[in-house]
Amino acid sequence: MGNPKLFISYSWSSQDHEAWVIQLATDLRESGIDVVLDKWDLKEGHDAHAFMERMVSDPEIKKVALICDKTYVDKADGRSGGVGTETQIISPEIYRSQAQDKFVAIVKERDDEGKAYLPVYYRSRIYIDFSDPSLEAENFEKLIRWVYEQPLYKKPSLGQKPGFLSEEQRAVSLGTSSRQRRALDAIKSGRDNAEAVMIDYLTTLADELEKFRIDASIEPFDDEVIRNIEAFLPYRNEAIELFLSLALYRDSLETRTAIHRFFERIIPYLERPQNISSHREWDFDNFKFIVHELFLYALATLIRYERFESAAFLMANEYYVSGRSEYGKDAMVPFEVFHQYIKSLEHRNKRLELRRLSLRADLLEQRSKGSGIEFRYLMQADFILFMRDNIDRPNDQWHWWPETLLYIVRHSGPLEVFARSRSTSYFERAKILLGVESKAALAPLLEAFGAERQRLPRWEFTTLSPSGLLGFNEIATKP
Incomplete structure (x- = not known):
């Protein structure tokens, strides 16, 4: 996927709100998303209605973000102003479209009861919540993933029916x-x-x-x-x-x-x-x-x-x-x-x-x-x-x-319990697993492995490094 295009629909609620929208659009562009925003793309002499229609008519615009605060929702539901015009363009597209991944509401504000401000035509859909500043970074990532169609949680591929459910199995x-x-x-x-x-x-x-x-x-x-x-x-x-x-x-x-x-x-x-x-x-x-x-x-x-x-x-x-x-x-x-x-x-x-x-x-x-x-x-x-x-x-x-260490090539560095054993106090607790009193007690065995006096498991060209999996050189090097 190249640089996706995103149209932002919002209301001119206040100077602070406009500044926030522009900053969001800037952050999105810095993340490789080609944002279409009236402040940047609608110039004097342009057809404002044609500009708004681009969100559904331009085949390059795959995503549309609706920045929802109280002013935006009032105008959308009342079909007033530029937002009202955009609503008349957006709502039929949402109702008749088979795909449900082109439009997303970004909730910027909630009412006195804590309910998200959402246009009537969008209320049954899932939104991205930007109303809590403390969660803005987390939800910005969610927005980025939505635009790029790379969700955090992906549906795994379908496996085989478990053998224990087989009709042949007694x-x-x-x-x-x-x-x-x-x-x-x-x-x-x-x-x-x-x-x-x-x-x-x-x-x-x-x-x-x-x-x-x-x-x-x-x-x-x-x-x-x-x-x-x-x-x-x-x-x-x-x-x-x-x-x-x-x-x-x-x-x-x-x-x-x-x-x-x-x-x-x-x-x-x-x-x-x-x-x-x-x-x-x-x-x-x-x-x-x-x-x-x-x-x-x-x-x-x-x-x-x-x-x-x-x-x-x-x-x-x-x-x-x-x-x-x-x-x-x-x-x-x-x-x-x-x-x-x-x-x-x-x-x-x-x-x-x-x-x-x-x-x-x-x-x-x-x-x-x-x-x-x-x-x-x-x-x-x-x-x-x-x-x-x-x-x-x-x-x-x-x-x-x-047996399982055949798959150890997937792992880099020391295993977790030994990575944590960089801490001397942690190693003092964990060393009981190996039955040793000190890090030094491991040295003769590792030397024997290195000199091939002690056998290491091998699967064709695959083997393991006990010293590496222990992170031996780093054990007990921190407090």
């Missing part, structure tokens, strides 16, 4: 919704039973997750994995909503312990149940995705709202797995257990020739939309888990692969 009801609503109400209201109803919801969710177990005989199995995790989306969103409420309203030792115990309860879904004698490696891949995603969101939410002690609690405290399991009898396992390889997604990538670097990363990114937590916070949590893994257990059998 409906699964976990019976958790009413419990989740009771928990949210108790948390937000600060009720004494908040912990109890929260634990009831999380326990029910953990137990009922069994209903999402996939029949291993279904083929193609990777199709079923995708359908299954899509069907879980409403329940994932319920859990995220609870995590958000806890982070905002009820962060405590009791709540972080309850979240920890919830994740303990769902670890068994990651391995073969005791009543199944034989299985394939990918038979539980849906649970591997679901559990991993839930853990990422729990941590991302806590870090997003600076509940650093609770986030660190989930990383520092191991998880108890009772009875016979792949991890040993009555085993304690670290948080890395929540990330496990998903073979079926790799198989899908090859079977359908999708040629994606990581279907898992793609799914996490796509599913973050509408979750209540921006994807950048998932990447931040993933990076912290990766760093904590390398700090706590650099040579252990456990390994945390930061």
